[in-house]
Amino acid sequence: MTAIIIDGKATAGAVREELARCVAELKDRGVHPGLAVVLVGEDPASQVYVRNKDRAASEAGLAVSTLRLGADTDQATLLAAVEELNRDEAVHGILVQLPLPEGLDENQVIEAIDPAKDVDGLHPRNVAALTMGRAGLVPCTPAGCIELLDRHGIEIEGRRAVIVGRSMLVGKPLAALLLARHGTVTICHSRTRDLAAVVGEAEIVVAAVGVAGLVKGAWIRPGATVLDVGINRNEAGKLVGDVETAAAAERAGAITPVPGGVGPMTIAMLLRNTIIAAALANGLDAEEILASAAAAR
Numbered sequence: 279m280t281a282i283i284i285d286g287k288a289t290a291g292a293v294r295e296e297l298a299r300c301v302a303e304l305k306d307r308g309v310h311p312g313l314a315v316v317l318v319g320e321d322p323a324s325q326v327y328v329r330n331k332d333r334a335a336s337e338a339g340l341a342v343s344t345l346r347l348g349a350d351t352d353q354a355t356l357l358a359a360v361e362e363l364n365r366d367e368a369v370h371g372i373l374v375q376l377p378l379p380e381g382l383d384e385n386q387v388i389e390a391i392d393p394a395k396d397v398d399g400l401h402p403r404n405v406a407a408l409t410m411g412r413a414g415l416v417p418c419t420p421a422g423c424i425e426l427l428d429r430h431g432i433e434i435e436g437r438r439a440v441i442v443g444r445s446m447l448v449g450k451p452l453a454a455l456l457l458a459r460h461g462t463v464t465i466c467h468s469r470t471r472d473l474a475a476v477v478g479e480a481e482i483v484v485a486a487v488g489v490a491g492l493v494k495g496a497w498i499r500p501g502a503t504v505l506d507v508g509i510n511r512n513e514a515g516k517l518v519g520d521v522e523t524a525a526a527a528e529r530a531g532a533i534t535p536v537p538g539g540v541g542p543m544t545i546a547m548l549l550r551n552t553i554i555a556a557a558l559a560n561g562l563d564a565e566e567i568l569a570s571a572a573a574a575r
């Protein structure tokens with residue numbers, strides 16, 4: 279078998295076109311969705327991410343502003359900046375780019391963000407909402423994984439899903455989302471015994487670890503769907519995922535490449551969260567606005 283390659287770049291492009299229509303519709307109703315990104319320090323990878331987010335948000339018609347603070351910014355200054363964005367009615371989504379420079383308390387900063395503007399979905403209120411099956415803002419990468427499955431007709435209900443990685447950013451929220459869609463979910467981590475056997479049972483495998491080629495092609499159950507969240511650089515400086523893609527593609531039914539798989543969906547979901555936050559802040563039905571843009575596709 280040779281797997282279908284799930285083209286995340288094309289899918290994200292389609293999502294972003296729909297979202298641009300949502301933004302236009304919101305503007306017709308007098309709402310201009312605004313995203314504020316806070317970047318502290320000079321981390322080169324973060325600079326690239328923030329530039330990409332900025333461009334994608336502008337292309338979709340969002341009002342986007344980036345607040346750049348020096349690496350020597352102290353906690354009180356950062357918290358004050360977040361408070362100001364919380365109060366700013368033109369800002370519907372706030373994203374503080376992580377990781378923060380050493381010495382700053384990430385948890386305290388995340389908790390300072392108004393949960394209604396927390397487009398990263400990391401505030402404890404949103405984490406609780408997700409776990410409890412209530413409405414809230416969902417972390418972007420896991421939301422992107424679900425969207426990829428849905429848009430490729432890959433069923434979740436009743437199926438066996440195995441997630442490798444238990445981070446707050448990817449593994450745990452994705453488990454909650456798959457569970458909410460009636461998947462049977464197992465989360466593996468660095469202490470899991472016989473990872474090969476657990477992964478081998480999965481109809482849906484998600485790798486979110488950050489170790490190149492950790493998930494071997496030979497582990498994949500024939501016909502399984504494989505989502506590779508990992509972003510690593512190999513010795514040659516090339517971007518690679520956590521899965522041995524070529525070998526896994528021999529057995530899988532469908533697989534995401536790296537780059538061009540899950541990654542592009544993350545930014546698209548950030549835009550979606552900002553639109554949802556803007557709609558809700560103005561008493562509008564976010565689901566209805568998203569559905570009408572999707573129906574037009």
Ligand code: NAD
Nearest residue numbers: 419443444445448467468486487488507508509540541544
């Ligand atoms: P993390 O470091 O916070 O978590 C990694 C997880 O992997 C931990 O739960 C750990 O228990 C588990 N783990 C470590 N070694 C393991 C092993 N040998 N076997 C099994 N599990 C093991 O990382 P994260 O923030 O969740 O990110 C994971 C990867 O996904 C990274 O490569 C990151 O760059 C990438 N990522 C990509 C996107 C995207 O948009 N595509 C977004 C977020 C993260």
